[in-house]
Amino acid sequence: MIDVKPNPRMLQYDGTYGEYGGSYVPPVLEPQLKKLAEFFDDQAAKEEFNKEFIYILKNYVGRPSALYYAKNLSDYVGSKIYLKREDLNHTGSHKINNCIGQILLAKKMGATEIIAETGAGQHGVATATAAAIFGIPCKIFMGEIDVERQALNVRRMRLLGAEVIATNLGSRTLKDAVDAALGYYIENPNSFYLLGSHVGPHPYPKMVGYFQSVIGQEARQQILEFEGRLPDSIFAAVGGGSNAIGLFSSFLEDESVEIHGAEGGGDGTYPNTAATLSFGKTTIFQGTKSYCLVDEEGNPIPSKSIAAGLDYPGISPQHAQMKDSQRAKYYPVTDAEAVEAFKLLSKLEGITTAIESAHAVALAIKVLKDKNQLAIVNVSGRGDKDVEREM
Structure with missing residues (x-):
């Protein structure tokens, strides 16, 4: 039997990861984020909070998600590949894990309004869903370009009762949705900002990493049950980094397990890319210190990727x-x-994955070709939203 549980090791972080992380925000937000950090630490240490979180994941989200042996893909590649099926979760992606966790915090803190950003729309749908369960109004900020290319998810958010606010800032994609949401949060600090990825100021990376760590906890148990050993390698797509850290977190101390992240490469050349770790430089961006795609003066530049959920310069x-x-x-x-x-x-498996997750599949095919390895690929979301686009 697979236990549904977050990884307690993700609570060890104090807001920094080596030289990275921290909280670089306007003074008006400092007290609110400090309060949130302390409240999260208090709640995450309580059995009662975790029991409620796990209960909802099991009985509403549908966890544990399946670990599926993709035989046809394995035969094609020449390695044994398992797919971690986050696309089978309620709302169709990994995003719901974090949203349930943060909405529980928001409810216990007495929040009367939820705000969030979204690119591919999956976090927006998950946030709107969680807000509907707990009866809290929510506003979802989204770049105008993403509103157009993810129209199905926009309709889903509105059906769930969310107010979708399109922004025409900058490149009108995920970065600008985050900027718009942060701007609203600065003006309305009593709102609860439900940040969807493993980015931003402390305590967001810590919280998101903890709530998403259920992915890796399950995958580790499942592969040991099926194969009797750990995988040789694991793969996930990396935009902001939440689905990837969710899988990676339970294998960090296993040096025998190779960890591979697939970034949105765009057309493969700089600056027409969203591959931040491949082409970026260290800077302060949207409240934290990390890598970012920047120009010669060190200013953030627009990212470019076919995948809205990877189209982010941080x-x-x-x-x-x-x-x-x-x-x-x-x-x-x-x-x-x-x-x-x-x-x-x-065509091979009858699984239409999100275009974000397809980046991880593509990388796995390239790395594992004729290697006869055992691997896990995180399928972070389903691809309904991408089918109608020209490809």
């Missing part, structure tokens, strides 16, 4: 630390490679 501070320590390897995967993997997985 990155998780923990992934930055993992890159520098060489515990994980990160690679740009081009739009064309992701599209090919999107189509291939549909």
